[in-house]
Amino acid sequence: MKKTVDVSIPLGPVHPCWKEPVRLKCETAGERVIRAEVELGYMKKGIERIMRGRPWQEVMFLAERVCGICSVVHNMVFIEAMEEISAIAVPPRAAYLRVIVNELDRMASHILANFSYCYTIEHETLAMYLLNTREIVLDNLERITGSRINTAYMIPGGVRFDLLPEDAAAMLADLVKVEDEMKRHVRIFETGPLIALRSKGIGVMSREEAIRSHTVGPTARASGVEESDLRLRHPTYRELGFTQITRTEGDNFARVMLRFDEVFQSIDLIRKCVETLPEGPIRGGGLCKAGETSYAGEAPRGELTYTIKTDDFGRVLDIAIRTPSIMNIEACAHSMIVDAASIADVTSTFISSDPCIACNER
Amino acid sequence: MTGYLYEKDLRQMKFTILTSTRHDEAVRAIAGRLGISDAKLRMVLIRRFDMSLLENLESRWAMGQQHADNGDPVTKELGCELFTRFVPLVDPGVMQSICSETRAMSENGPQEEALARGKARIREAVLS
Numbered sequence: 001m002k003k004t005v006d007v008s009i010p011l012g013p014v015h016p017c018w019k020e021p022v023r024l025k026c027e028t029a030g031e032r033v034i035r036a037e038v039e040l041g042y043m044k045k046g047i048e049r050i051m052r053g054r055p056w057q058e059v060m061f062l063a064e065r066v067c068g069i070c071s072v073v074h075n076m077v078f079i080e081a082m083e084e085i086s087a088i089a090v091p092p093r094a095a096y097l098r099v100i101v102n103e104l105d106r107m108a109s110h111i112l113a114n115f116s117y118c119y120t121i122e123h124e125t126l127a128m129y130l131l132n133t134r135e136i137v138l139d140n141l142e143r144i145t146g147s148r149i150n151t152a153y154m155i156p157g158g159v160r161f162d163l164l165p166e167d168a169a170a171m172l173a174d175l176v177k178v179e180d181e182m183k184r185h186v187r188i189f190e191t192g193p194l195i196a197l198r199s200k201g202i203g204v205m206s207r208e209e210a211i212r213s214h215t216v217g218p219t220a221r222a223s224g225v226e227e228s229d230l231r232l233r234h235p236t237y238r239e240l241g242f243t244q245i246t247r248t249e250g251d252n253f254a255r256v257m258l259r260f261d262e263v264f265q266s267i268d269l270i271r272k273c274v275e276t277l278p279e280g281p282i283r284g285g286g287l288c289k290a291g292e293t294s295y296a297g298e299a300p301r302g303e304l305t306y307t308i309k310t311d312d313f314g315r316v317l318d319i320a321i322r323t324p325s326i327m328n329i330e331a332c333a334h335s336m337i338v339d340a341a342s343i344a345d346v347t348s349t350f351i352s353s354d355p356c357i358a359c360n361e362r
Numbered sequence: 363m364t365g366y367l368y369e370k371d372l373r374q375m376k377f378t379i380l381t382s383t384r385h386d387e388a389v390r391a392i393a394g395r396l397g398i399s400d401a402k403l404r405m406v407l408i409r410r411f412d413m414s415l416l417e418n419l420e421s422r423w424a425m426g427q428q429h430a431d432n433g434d435p436v437t438k439e440l441g442c443e444l445f446t447r448f449v450p451l452v453d454p455g456v457m458q459s460i461c462s463e464t465r466a467m468s469e470n471g472p473q474e475e476a477l478a479r480g481k482a483r484i485r486e487a488v489l490s
Contacts, residue, residue: 038414041375048382211429212447214421307384320383322421330418360417 009343013042017120017347020357024333026346033340038333044361048319056082056156056288056314063306064150066321067359069112071150072105072141073299079154081295081306082314086156088286092278094158095236100273101144101153103266107178108137109300110218110259110266113354117256118189120351121198126188133181140171158283168274175267186260199253203336203349206250213331216324217302219353222258223250230298240272252352259354288314299324301354323359376408379416388420392449395441398485406451406488415450422448436465436473440480445488452487460484 007028013021021042027034047066051059063078064071076098083090090098111134118127138148144163145151153159163171189195205215210223220228221244229244231237245261247254290312296305302324309318332353337346380389393403407416415422426448431438442461446454464480 037412039370039372040413040417041370041372044375044378212422212425213418214425318383322384326414326417327421330414330422333412333414360414 022357031342036333036337047362051316051319059316070109070300075154077297077304077306081308082156082288084293084295085291086289088157091281091284093280094282096273096277097159099236100270103269104141106300107263107266110263114256116351120348136174136178143167157286162282179267202345203252204250205335209335214327215331216327218258219328222247222254224248255352325356325359328353329355380404384420388423437461456487
C-alpha cells in the first residue's frame, strides 16, 4: 500500500474483537481513517488442494470443515452440486428436512454474528444473552443431526436422519422460547441510545458500492441490493413462499437488524416446514457421475459457490470454492471503513459485516 | 512513522491466491483485455492490491463485465469504469484524461486508431 499519511495503525492479527486472526492496516489522519488494507494468511488451510483427487465421500466431510460456523451450508451446497452433476433427485421430505437444518444453522450463525457485534461495541450484557439463546438453537441442531457443528447431515439423494415426531414437537417448543428471547434482545438493541450512537450512520455502504464489489448476503441486503438472496431461486424455498428481507440504510445498525429479522424469518420457515412436512422416504439413492458444474447456495453470510469437476467414479478432479466472506470483507475494508470518523468504529464496522476468515482463506 | 513492526513479505501468498483455478481464469481474461502478458499483470496486481482485493478479483471482474457500462461506446471499449471502479488498476484522474483524449481523437479521425492509442496509454498506466 502506498503510504499517504503519517500514522498507520495495524489492528490484529490478534485482537480482542476478532474471532479469527486477520490484520487490518489503517492509514489515518488524526482519528479519521483514510484507507485500509487487509492482510490474510494466518490460517490458510489449502482445503481446495486437499480436496482434489479425493472421492466425494471424503470431500463432503472436508467441505463442511471450510467453516466452523456455517458448516451445514457448505455440506448442502457441495451435495447439491454433486446432485446437479449426477442428476440425482431428492425426495420431498428430505428437501424439507434440509431446509430445517439449514435454517437452524443460519439462526446460529446470525446470532453469533450479532453477539460479536454487541461484544465489540462493549454491550456485553446483550452479547451474553444472545450467546445463551444460540445454545438452544445448537441443541436443536444436535437433536436432529447428532452433532452441533460438523453435522454431515446431507448426502447425495437425501439426508441421513429423519425428524421424529417427538423431536419436532420439542423443536417447536424451543422455537417459541427462542422467538420470545430474540424479541427481547431486539428491543434492547433497537432502543439502546448508546447502541444507536455506535451503530447508526456508521460504516455506511451505498447500494452502488455493494454491487461493485459483489457484496452478498445480509451485508448486501442491508444496503438495498434486491434479488440478492439465492433462496429466492431454490425450489424448496420457493415452495415455502420465501421472500427476501431488505433494508436501505447500509450502516452497522441495518446489518445487525437485518440479521435479527432473518432469525425470525428462519423460525417461520422451520415452522412452515414442520407443518407441511411431506411423508415418504428421506433417501432416494443415486450414483455420483462425471461432470462439471458451478452451483451456488445462500449461506448465512451470502452466496456460496462451489465449482466442481468430477470423474466417472465421483472423484473430485478440480474444485474452487467462492465463499461470501471473500466479497464482504473486501467491501468492508475498501468501502465501509474508508472515511470512518474514529479507529473505534473500524472494529465495530468490520465485525458488522460478519467476516469469516476461515471461509476467506479456505 | 510509516513502517510496521513484524512486516511480512506477502508476495508468495498473493501469488498463491492469483494462481487458484478461478483467479487464474480472471487474470488471463484481464490480461487479454489489456493486451499484456499474464505474468506482468500478476506482478502489477501483487504490487498494488491487498490480499482481500486479490481474493475478490474474480467477482469484481465478473460484476464489471455486467455493470461497467455508462452507454458511451468509447469509454466502454477502453474499460474506463471497469479499470477504475471495478478492478482499480488505473488512477481515475489518469483514466479520465485518456478517455477524453481518445474521444476527441475519434471525433477528428478514424475511431480504431484512436482506440488503439487509448488502449496503449492504459497499458502504460497499468504497467507504470
